[in-house]
Amino acid sequence: GARDAVDARPxxxxxxxxxxxxxxxxxxxxxxxxxxxxxxxxxxARLRDERALESGADDAWATYASAEREWSATGPLGDEAHRAxxxxxxxxxxxxxxxxxRARGDAGRxxxxxxxxxxxxxxxxxxxxxxxxxxxxxxxxADATTGATTIDAYRRAxxxxxxxxxxxxxxxxxxxxxxxxxxxxxxxxxxxxxxxLTSDAPRGDARARLREELVRWxxxxxxxxxxxAREEDLGEIRDRVNATSRAVRDAFKASAAAAAARPR
Numbered sequence: 510g511a512r513d514a515v516d517a518r519p520x521x522x523x524x525x526x527x528x529x530x531x532x533x534x535x536x537x538x539x540x541x542x543x544x545x546x547x548x549x550x551x552x553x554a555r556l557r558d559e560r561a562l563e564s565g566a567d568d569a570w571a572t573y574a575s576a577e578r579e580w581s582a583t584g585p586l587g588d589e590a591h592r593a594x595x596x597x598x599x600x601x602x603x604x605x606x607x608x609x610x611r612a613r614g615d616a617g618r619x620x621x622x623x624x625x626x627x628x629x630x631x632x633x634x635x636x637x638x639x640x641x642x643x644x645x646x647x648x649x650x651a652d653a654t655t656g657a658t659t660i661d662a663y664r665r666a667x668x669x670x671x672x673x674x675x676x677x678x679x680x681x682x683x684x685x686x687x688x689x690x691x692x693x694x695x696x697x698x699x700x701x702x703x704x705x706l707t708s709d710a711p712r713g714d715a716r717a718r719l720r721e722e723l724v725r726w727x728x729x730x731x732x733x734x735x736x737x738a739r740e741e742d743l744g745e746i747r748d749r750v751n752a753t754s755r756a757v758r759d760a761f762k763a764s765a766a767a768a769a770a771r772p773r
Contacts, residue, residue, distance in 0.1 A: 628767065656690035660708045663689055673737055685742040688734070690749050691756075699759035700767075706760060716768070719761045726754040 657663035666689035673683065695705050706722050707715040724730060731750050738746045 625770075628770070656686075656692040656695075658692045658695070660705060663691060663705075664709075666690075670734060670737070674734060680736050681739050683737045683742075684739055685745045685749070688738070688746060688749075690753060696753065696756040699756070699763035702756050703760035703763050703767075706757070707764075716761075716764055719757070719764055722757050723761050726750065726757050728754055 657666055666687070669687070670683075670689055691702065691705065696702050703715075703719065707718050710718040728747075728750055731754075735743065735746065
C-alpha cells in the first residue's frame with residue numbers, strides 16, 4: 510500500500526540534459542524486437558525475392574531499374590530504327606502539306622492570270638474598235654438598231670436634244686428614235702457600255718466621263734426633256750430612260766472594279 514501511494518504521487522520533471530533521460534532512451538531501444546530492424550541491403554533482398562515469387566520472373570527483372578533498362582534497349586522508344594521511321598513519316602506528312610499549299614497557291618495565281626489576260630483582251634478589242642471610230646455592223650443589224658451605234662452618233666443626238674430644248678421647239682414633236690438612246694446591243698453588258706461611253710474621253714478622264722453620264726441619265730434629271738416627246742412615245746421613252754440609267758450605273762461600277770483590279 511505504501512508503494513502504491515508513492516507511485517501515485519506526481520513525478521517531478523527532470524531537467525533537460527539529465528544523463529538519466531538519455532540512459533532510459535537507450536534502454537528502450539535495446540528492448541525493441543530485433544526482427545523489426547533490417548538494414549537497407551536486407552530489405553532490398555527481401556523485396557526482390559517477394560517480387561520474383563509473385564511475378565514468376567527471374568533475377569534480371571527483379572527491380573524496376575533493370576526492367577526499364579531492358580525495355581528501353583529493345584522496346585519502341587529505345588529502337589533507333591523506330592524513331593527514324595516516325596521522323597520520316599512526319600517529314601512526309603509535312604512535305605505533303607507544303608506541296609498541297611504550293612499547288613493551291615499556283616492554281617490561284619493561274620486563275621488570276623487568266624482573268625487578267627481576259628480583261629486585257631477585252632481592253633485591246635475595245636481600243637481597236639475605238640481606233641476604227643465605229644462599231645461595225647452588217648446591213649441586217651443596222652436595220653434592227655434601237656439607238657446610236659457609234660460615239661459620234663450618240664454625241665450628235667445629245668446636241669440635237671439640247672438645241673431642241675433651248676429653242677423651245679413645239680411640245681410633243683420628237684419621236685423615241687430622236688432621243689439619244691444607245692443601241693441595246695451596247696447596253697447589254699456593263700463593260701461594253703463603259704468602253705462605248707468613254708471611247709472619246711481623254712486619257713485618265715474615263716471615270717469623270719462616266720460620272721457625267723450617270724448624272725445625265727438620272728430619271729429626275731432627264732425628265733426636263735420629256736415635254737418634247739410625242740404623247741404616243743412617252744411610255745417607251747420613260748422605260749428606256751430608266752433602263753439606260755441602270756445600264757450606265759452598272760458601267761460606272763464596272764469601271765471602278767476594273768480600276769481596283771488593275772496592278773499598281
